[in-house]
Amino acid sequence: MGGMTRQSSEEAAAKAGVVIRELHEIDEFRAVYRLFDHIWHPDPHNAPVSVELMIGFAHTGNYVAGAFDGSTLVGASVGFLAAGRTLHSHVTGAAQTARGIGYALKLHQRDWCRERGLKRITWTFDPLVRRNARFNLVKLGAMPEAYLEDFYGAMADAINEGDVSDRLLAVWQVTPEDHGPDEAPVEALPVLLASEGERPVIRGVHGDRLLVGTPRDIEALRRTDPAAAKEWRTAVRTTLGGLMSGGARVVGFTGRGEYVIAVN
Known part of the structure; x- marks a missing residue:
């Protein structure tokens, strides 16, 4: 499925009401640290990225950028060069997710990569967080290429605490092929993992394409029904993780919140 990536980074930033630029000063890196602390409330020993690492990344030509509303930092992204x-x-985070700041940051990141001749951008995300899956697959057009079990180990923060850190590796081509979304009625495909009363149900279905569902709001479910949240983790690992380890590919995400899996 194609993503909505034709908008320029400047247009996206203007729509979000921010200016995005690379960061170089220690006070800027400290502001990023405080912003990420506000978003994730991590254990002090488990911060997403330290000030020292941001200094080192920026100094050696990696990506450290911030989104500013006037003089106030309202979003930031940190990345490093990898093989290939x-x-x-x-890590990318924004103080107000509804404004489109995260989207503007990703487009700025894509432009930064194009200017340096890079071919793709990768990142990890929790396969249970439906809004992130929709943003990555539908809005951007990135596609998961690997299911990574407990990738970060135990994570002591307000969002992930109490759960294992299974992740999908998203791959976003910097210069994507020009193709639109799959117009097939994917919602009519067999549902391998469904949601019934906020709990996962694995069904004995087969086909060349299957649907793997996600919880409506896993973060709320972790607080209100931890047992159900753990059932979802196990069910998605068994279905989505099992299919991908066997060579199946994620090819889309439905409006109902299901991964579209091409088995063959």
Whole structure:
């Protein structure tokens, strides 16, 4: 499925009401640290990225950028160069997700990569977080290429605490092929993993294409029903993770919140 990536980074930033630029000063890196602390509330020993690492990344030609509303930092992204002419986007966060700041940051990141002749951007995301899957697959047009079990180990922060850190590796081509979304009625495909009363149900279905569902709001479910949240983690690992380890590919994401899997 194609993503909505034709908008320029400047247009996206203007729509979000921000100016995005690379960061170089220690006070800027400290502001990023405080912003990420506000978003994730991590354990002090488990911060997403330290000030020292941001200084080192920026000094050695990696990607450290911030989105500013006037003089106030409202979003930031940190990434580092990886093998295969790739930027690995380690962490991106915005104080107000509804404004489109994260989208503007990703487009700025894509332009930064194009200017340096890079071919793709990778990052990880929790396969259970439906809004992130929709943003990555539908809005941007990135596609998952690997299911990574407990990738970061235990994560002591307000969002992930109490859950294992399974992740999908998203791959976003810097210069994507010009193709639109799949117009097939994917919602009519067999549903391998469904949601019934906020709990996952694995069905014995088969086909060349299958649907793997996600919880409506896993972060809320972790607080209100931790047992159900753990059931979802196990069910998605078993279905989505099992299919991908066997060579199946994620090719889209439905409006109902399901991964579209091409088995063959």
